[in-house]
Amino acid sequence: MSTLERMAAILPAGTFVEAHAEKAKDGILTLELEADALAQALPRLAAEAGFETITLVTAMDHMDADGAVKGQRFEVCYQFLSLAHGDRVRLLLGVDEENPKAPTATKAFAGAAFMERECFDMFGIVFEGHDNLRRLLMPEAFEHYPLRKDFPHRGIEPDKLYNQWNRERGGAPS
Amino acid sequence: MGSMIESQTGSDDSGFFATRMDSIVNWGRKNSLWPMPLGLSCCGIELMAMIGPKFDLARFGAEAARFSPRQCDLMIVAGTLTWKMAEAARTIYDQMPDPKWVLSMGVCASSGGMYDSYSVVQGVDMILPVDIYVPGCPPRPDAVIDAIMKLQKKIERESPTRELFSPSEKDESGTGLFQMAPNQAVPPARDGGRDEGA
Numbered sequence: 001m002s003t004l005e006r007m008a009a010i011l012p013a014g015t016f017v018e019a020h021a022e023k024a025k026d027g028i029l030t031l032e033l034e035a036d037a038l039a040q041a042l043p044r045l046a047a048e049a050g051f052e053t054i055t056l057v058t059a060m061d062h063m064d065a066d067g068a069v070k071g072q073r074f075e076v077c078y079q080f081l082s083l084a085h086g087d088r089v090r091l092l093l094g095v096d097e098e099n100p101k102a103p104t105a106t107k108a109f110a111g112a113a114f115m116e117r118e119c120f121d122m123f124g125i126v127f128e129g130h131d132n133l134r135r136l137l138m139p140e141a142f143e144h145y146p147l148r149k150d151f152p153h154r155g156i157e158p159d160k161l162y163n164q165w166n167r168e169r170g171g172a173p174s
Numbered sequence: 175m176g177s178m179i180e181s182q183t184g185s186d187d188s189g190f191f192a193t194r195m196d197s198i199v200n201w202g203r204k205n206s207l208w209p210m211p212l213g214l215s216c217c218g219i220e221l222m223a224m225i226g227p228k229f230d231l232a233r234f235g236a237e238a239a240r241f242s243p244r245q246c247d248l249m250i251v252a253g254t255l256t257w258k259m260a261e262a263a264r265t266i267y268d269q270m271p272d273p274k275w276v277l278s279m280g281v282c283a284s285s286g287g288m289y290d291s292y293s294v295v296q297g298v299d300m301i302l303p304v305d306i307y308v309p310g311c312p313p314r315p316d317a318v319i320d321a322i323m324k325l326q327k328k329i330e331r332e333s334p335t336r337e338l339f340s341p342s343e344k345d346e347s348g349t350g351l352f353q354m355a356p357n358q359a360v361p362p363a364r365d366g367g368r369d370e371g372a
Contacts, residue, residue: 139258153291154290154292155292159257159295171264171268
């Protein structure tokens with residue numbers, strides 16, 4: 001069975017937004033899904049399609065250099081590996097800027113927990129159902145999402161949290 | 175120790191020598207710098223090489239790296255300091271007893287280096303009073319040893335006893351002789367008193 005056939009078996013009929021392997025330069029089968037179809041597919045991936053390993057959860061920001069957004073701003077990317085079949089599959093989910101929610105993969109794949117926390121930290125994608133969705137790399141009081149394209153690379157007041165901490169303990173201003 | 179007078183033989187064989195208080199205090203301080211190794215990235219590896227037998231920092235009395243800030247007087251910031259780590263670095267510095275010095279090792283610590291970024295402190299002098307900067311990415315151990323020798327020369331120029339004999343003349347060059355370790359996390363403000371809130 002091909003990768004696409006195995007995926008089609010676990011997805012409700014007609015739920016592919018688009019399936020393409022040739023557009024992805026690495027040749028990995030890439031399925032663009034709706035949120036409902038993705039949420040249904042995630043718990044069945046390991047047992048029924050043989051994808052027992054999650055290798056990546058990340059997001060892409062499709063904002064242009066001039067700040068324009070065509071369609072949905074973010075795309076969440078889940079990537080899986082099947083050791084038995086020796087192939088991979090990539091699931092994409094378009095997400096709006098106003099309501100950046102995506103289903104969690106942690107119920108079926110415990111290894112997704114840190115990757116989803118990092119994705120939340122960097123892009124602000126809220127993974128619904130994640131038990132412990134806190135920032136992973138940035139301080140918990142950090143207010144921005146640094147990998148969003150409208151975040152300046154030098155940051156917005158990068159010393160703010162340090163100065164706040166320094167004031168609270170009564171330290172001299174540095 | 176050029177300022178010391180040669181030992182003169184007294185009536186018994188013990189001998190004595192005369193020197194200035196500043197000279198003997200500075201001589202002791204500069205030859206027993208105990209580093210606090212704040213190894214934050216790849217510079218930390220060069221720091222280990224510098225302390226190890228090949229480069230042998232023990233020749234300059236500064237090989238006793240302690241991991242308790244209470245036992246240290248030279249903080250070596252070796253590597254990239256992030257804003258998240260800055261609070262820890264400042265706390266460690268405040269816990270070190272006076273007199274204390276700070277060596278900024280490598281371009282990341284000195285200026286942020288190639289990390290012109292939201293997460294990296296653009297030079298540890300934004301949060302710590304740095305005494306000497308070492309460029310390099312990472313600097314060779316020889317360069318850091320050279321910096322420590324230059325820091326020793328800087329310590330020689332301090333006047334730790336001036337404050338003791340004429341309190342009105344506050345010694346701005348160094349850290350003074352009888353300032354005790356702040357056992358609380360709150361450092362004294364620059365004007366001598368506590369900075370209330372601000």
